[in-house]
Amino acid sequence: MADQKPPKRCRLVLITPANHSADDLEQKIGAALEGGDVASLIVPIFDLHEAEFQSLCGRIVAIAHAKGVAVIISGDTRIAARVKADGVHMEAGKAALADAIDRLQDKMNVGAGGIKTRDEALDLGEARPDYIFFGRFNYDNTPEPHPRNLGLAEWWAEMIEIPCILLGGSQVDSVVTAAETGAEYVALSAAVFSEGLDPREQVSRVNELLDQKAPRFES
Known part of the structure; x- marks a missing residue:
């Protein structure tokens, strides 16, 4: 949150889910950020x-920025600039x-995803992005993170200084497995936003788990 110091351990990144109306996403995101x-x-x-997409992004940016949370737009640099x-x-x-x-290094962060192998990760890392993402959007449909992504994140976190985000699973407990790789961030979507879940309670539980079990980073 904006008025708190970030914890010195793996932190949560949220990925907005597919197939939701803008109004529904506003409600879910607002609850999650509480x-x-x-x-x-x-x-x-x-x-x-x-x-x-631009309209949705603008609404999400307004909600997130009110809570001191950064917003990253996938794929479209023009829309990212337009919605600030x-x-x-x-x-x-x-x-x-x-x-x-x-073009954007002095204006906003630029991250890299779409990675399946170590060679691909190293190749993209040569461009010095602000982070590397291991996983595929909308593929968090198993309880735990994909084994390939776990292996890539553990290798990357040990070898490379550029931070990485690891896609978690469909259960909140998967953040513990993700944090054990040394990844700086774990990304969740289904585990927070699936039908029948309370996003606020899910985010609260994630932070409890990370506070209790995630390795601490050195200052």
Whole structure:
């Protein structure tokens, strides 16, 4: 939260879910951000048209910034700039990533995703993004993080200084497994926003688990 010092351990990143109306997402995100520490929100476009996506992003930025939470827009640097987001998430390869970093490095953060192998991670890392993301949006449909992503995050966190975000599973308890890799951030979507869940309670539980069990980072 804006009035608290960030904890010195793995922190939560939220990914907005697909197939929700803007009004529903506003309600869910507002509730989630009442639940405790959230480092940032990543907003994927999924199957929205550009105008719909820009409108949604603008609404999410307003809610998040009121709580002191950063917003990262996936893929569209123009929309990210228009809605005054804090960053952009790129999955279009090294050339597009390097171009975005070159143009935006003094204006917003630029992160990299779409990674399946160590070689891909190292290749994108050469562009010096602000973070590397291990996972695929909307694929957090098993209780625990994907084993491949766990392995990549553990290797990356041990070897490379650029922070990484690891996609968690569909259960909040998966954040403990994610944190044990040494990843700086764990991303959740289904575990917080699925039908029948209270986003505020889920975020609160995530932070309890991370406070109790996540390794502490050195100052």
